[in-house]
Amino acid sequence: MPDADHSPKPTIIELRDVEKHYQMGDHLLKALNGINLKIYAGDYISILGPSGGGKSTLLNVLGCLDQPTVGTYLLEGHDVSVMNDDDLSRVRGKRLGFIFQSYNLIQSLDVLENIEVPMFYRGVSEKDSREVAAHLAERVGLGHRMHHKPTELSGGQQQRVAIARALANDPAVILADEATGNLDSKSGGDILQIFDELNAEGKTLIMITHDEGMADRTPRVIRLKDGQIVVDERKELKPTVATT
């Protein structure tokens, strides 16, 4: 099985022989079938594969939304696969940032309030979270839209709010699920630009996509098929990424 290089950087995520089973009627579906994976700090990864190949399941497991049926998942050295529900919630809130295809903003909250949600559950004080949220809104270029509701924003702007929200608790890993899938190429490009910048700042990003173009953009590409990793390759950084 192909493996990425022996990076000197610290390991953030380690999956050992992870399997995820679903009971479909009377036959057992192995959505993930023996995944072994190490993700290092600062990695910028695209996960590709045909639909039904296990991408979403892998993302759910990596995002601690779901637990593996078999195997061990270490996040920053902690065994997530044995944690209880409350601890998983804490891990999601503090160490993971999510970006979804359909943005998943809370419609009743404005831009700032949406960014504040993860900090609210982490227990950050009102003053601090206001400050951080305002800063992040500026960071994604929505400083002038802080009190707008999601319905008053374009898709690209909504996704930028989602990015700001994912950054709110300074997570170890940012997980993006088809983050540009609902956007036109211009807005999608803007979003990817932000991702590149974040990675350049040292953030670890994992993107799930079926867009082959993405594979050229990220230095590490993982391809899934039938619940198994078929390709895990690391390429030379492209000059476009390095310019920021």
Add this chain to the structure above:
Amino acid sequence: MRPEEIIDPRRLRGLSPWRLKRSIFLGFKSIWMRKLRSLLTALGIVFGVCSVISMLAIGEGASYEAQQQIKDLGSQNIILQSVKPSNTSTAGEQTRSLVLEYGLTYRDLGQIQQTVPGVNVVVPNRRVKDFVWFRSNSVDATAVGTVSWYPKMRNRDIVAGRFFSEIEGIRTDPVCILTEKLAKQLFPLHSPVGKTVRMRTSYFRVIGIIEDQVDATQIEEGGGAGAIEASSGEGMEMFVPISVLKDHFGEVLFKYRSGSFEAEKVDLHEVTVQVESPDDVVAAAKAIQTILEKNHNKQDYKVTVPLELLQRAERTKQIFNIVLGSIAAISLIVGGIGIMNIMLATVTERTREIGIRRALGARKNDIVLQFLIETILLSGIGGLIGVGLGIAVPQVISHFAEMKTIIHIWAPTIAFSISVLIGVVFGIYPALRAAAMSPVEALRHE
């Protein structure tokens, strides 16, 4: 990277005031976003709370009035009254006579005073019914012959002038005191004090006005709190010293009514017996009853014990409150079910939001808290509106129906607390259901 921070329960958990404040704010916001629906949802609670408070207020008002009337009779008093026996029973037993003789006698009074322990003061009174005249103005009224301490015994205030004194009784001065009602009828324009009125051939100088009192001895069988209907002519009373009444109208009372002629001989129409302490009232009443039973071979008297009436009124009120309580409980439960129903729909509607919040770090308890707060706010706001209406409605009733209503501070307090409690009870299940959803499923929900 600070791994120890991943699971550090100390820093985050627990309900800091600002988290609570924020959750409540969020709850308000979500209620405000669905104004009409929230209002309709809370309507059950609104009406429940409103009806509890206003029904209690009306009930309290009515029973207060009844109790006040009974208290005016005096809780240490026993009231004996003469009752005209029905004709059928008299026909056989009584030797045929033109004069019908019945009721309490001076002999009864003497025996009661001498043999019943604890009897303190006795107020006898005699009545003559006839027209009272002032110039050309006449009113069908009752002359009541009594003693000078009558007002004190029966808790009746003198509104103007004074009551007659003991000396006036001994001297048989022809003085009288009118009830407010009679005074108003007889002297619509000026004060009656100092004027002279006539009954039959006797003239009386008016020296005072006494306050009206509903005859609470009539409550007895009716049992209904405050259900006293004043018949015409009732309350039209003229008080004179008992000695004066005897002097002027004699022992036998004649009645001429529409062609027929009736003569009655009644010693005393009413006797009020005061017992030293309220504890002895029931025993004394029993002793009096025994004496009267021996002296009278027919039921031509009536014994009223205000204390017993009071206790009965109290019991009636208790039953009334229990019935009211059950109705209120049912309406509030119905309101609660309405809220639960809507909250379950809301949970389904907001499945995706729940999924998002779970992905962003909300624990199950955070979700439970959020929905519970929303339900409690909903029922609490409903309760507040209900309290407002519940306080206003009795005022309106008092104003238009001239019914006394009383709102004790505990009625709105309890009604409001129950509405909040309903929020907790009926909010728990939808909240738990919201929290039980798996984050993955919830995020996938459209």
